[in-house]
Amino acid sequence: MSPKKQHYLLNRADEASKLLKKHLNSENMVRVISHNDSDGISAAGVICNAISQEGGKFHVTLVPRLKGQIMDRLSQERYKLFYFCDMGSAYIERIGQLKGQAIIADHHQTIDTAGDDLENLIHVNPHLFGMDGTRDISASGVTYLTIRPFEKPKFSALALVGAIGDMQYSNGFRGVNHTILNEALDSGAVEQREDLKIISRTEEPLFKSLSYTFQPALPGITGDLEGSRAFLEKLGISYSIKYSELADEEKDLLREKLILLNPQIFGPVYNTPHNPPAIRNIHDYSQVLDACGNNKRYATGLSICLGDRDSALPEGLELLKKYQETMIKALGWIRREGAQEMDYVQYIYTEDKEKKSIMGTLASIGIDLEILNPQKPVLTLSRMHELVKVSGRTTLELTQKGVNLGIALEEASKNFNSTGGGHNIAAGAVVPYKNLENFKNLVNDLVSSQLGV
Numbered sequence: 001m002s003p004k005k006q007h008y009l010l011n012r013a014d015e016a017s018k019l020l021k022k023h024l025n026s027e028n029m030v031r032v033i034s035h036n037d038s039d040g041i042s043a044a045g046v047i048c049n050a051i052s053q054e055g056g057k058f059h060v061t062l063v064p065r066l067k068g069q070i071m072d073r074l075s076q077e078r079y080k081l082f083y084f085c086d087m088g089s090a091y092i093e094r095i096g097q098l099k100g101q102a103i104i105a106d107h108h109q110t111i112d113t114a115g116d117d118l119e120n121l122i123h124v125n126p127h128l129f130g131m132d133g134t135r136d137i138s139a140s141g142v143t144y145l146t147i148r149p150f151e152k153p154k155f156s157a158l159a160l161v162g163a164i165g166d167m168q169y170s171n172g173f174r175g176v177n178h179t180i181l182n183e184a185l186d187s188g189a190v191e192q193r194e195d196l197k198i199i200s201r202t203e204e205p206l207f208k209s210l211s212y213t214f215q216p217a218l219p220g221i222t223g224d225l226e227g228s229r230a231f232l233e234k235l236g237i238s239y240s241i242k243y244s245e246l247a248d249e250e251k252d253l254l255r256e257k258l259i260l261l262n263p264q265i266f267g268p269v270y271n272t273p274h275n276p277p278a279i280r281n282i283h284d285y286s287q288v289l290d291a292c293g294n295n296k297r298y299a300t301g302l303s304i305c306l307g308d309r310d311s312a313l314p315e316g317l318e319l320l321k322k323y324q325e326t327m328i329k330a331l332g333w334i335r336r337e338g339a340q341e342m343d344y345v346q347y348i349y350t351e352d353k354e355k356k357s358i359m360g361t362l363a364s365i366g367i368d369l370e371i372l373n374p375q376k377p378v379l380t381l382s383r384m385h386e387l388v389k390v391s392g393r394t395t396l397e398l399t400q401k402g403v404n405l406g407i408a409l410e411e412a413s414k415n416f417n418s419t420g421g422g423h424n425i426a427a428g429a430v431v432p433y434k435n436l437e438n439f440k441n442l443v444n445d446l447v448s449s450q451l452g453v
């Protein structure tokens with residue numbers, strides 16, 4: 001990571017910060033629009049918290065994606081400042097035409113640099129400065145950079161929660177995420193220690209905690225309650241107590257055996273000391289927000305970020321339980337059904353509404369567990385009446401060989417007058433059901449040419 005590139009990004013973020021400050025000083029309400037996933041909710045949390053602390057007001061809406069319809073609505077609104085998180089880079093022109101000024105804090109790859117010189121708009125995106133928005137920084141990180149001059153380092157924790165939500169943590173944070181981590185550690189917003197990276201350790205019995213640990217994946221245990229129980233019985237550890245209640249010798253034994261299954265299970269764990277145990281670990285925090293997003297309870301997720309511990313947090317934890325149970329069922333389904341393989345991609349198809357919102361995550365975990373072939377990108381296809389929602393996922397290794405799902409899905413969608421795009425490693429599209437066969441073939445061809453085959 002070149003420090004120079006980071007420097008340019010930070011400068012751009014400073015400009016955004018000045019614009020934001022100017023509007024807050026004029027007591028203008030800030031119109032915030034963000035994405036409804038874990039990263040988008042965290043990003044909204046960062047900006048809304050910062051605005052509140054500066055004594056300002058906001059009006060926030062979380063949406064699945066920025067569509068023409070939403071832009072139409074926004075173009076009627078008379079706010080003096082619009083703030084877009086986790087989206088907007090693909091809509092520079094329309095955002096430039098809004099009635100007020102605008103800040104875009106996005107991290108999706110953008111070919112569109114037009115608008116960088118628009119006076120009423122400040123576009124903050126790592127891709128503009130040659131950085132990788134897939135790994136180096138998430139939208140909540142970009143958003144954090146725009147409020148960094150306000151000197152509120154405690155919100156750096158939320159920036160990392162969002163990065164985890166976008167799967168930017170794998171064996172460490174890198175790039176700008178790493179810079180933000182250092183700031184979080186220095187300020188005490190986050191504490192780091194070496195431990196097992198187990199999910200829901202203070203909430204669920206141990207066998208469930210292990211099964212719900214999707215990242216890093218534990219072969220034979222992740223997504224497999226029976227496997228997890230059998231593993232613990234063999235070790236003579238009670239499977240029904242919580243990890244946090246284990247004796248030290250039991251923790252040592254567990255660690256020793258789990259490392260044999262996947263060495264990545266042990267390593268730095270990041271905690272936010274000011275939060276209650278259930279969301280103290282930033283992975284747990286991120287999963288709660290994910291669960292809120294998947295159940296369309298965006299306000300609950302955002303309220304948790306804004307500090308509601310009495311009603312929003314218990315509700316979020318309930319949603320997480322439901323989400324974890326759904327994931328276990330769905331992983332069992334993938335294990336049974338497998339994927340349909342084409343020459344260069346593979347796909348999984350469903351008409352089940354419950355699975356629709358988790359298909360992308362399922363594909364990622366399926367690859368990690370090697371239930372799905374890691375050598376081919378996975379397309380998940382969820383039918384919704386006339387349309388099919390597509391989520392594409394692949395591995396870092398394949399992106400290094402040239403695979404870019406964001407570009408493949410964007411190009412393939414264009415052929416059917418649909419929209420698609422995203423990151424090289426994870427992308428999405430929505431296509432008409434009647435074009436599905438052609439779409440699949442086209443993506444297969446595009447991936448083959450990306451691989452230079």
Ligand SMILES: [Mn+2]
Pocket residue numbers: 039040086107138139166
């Ligand atoms: Mn994001």
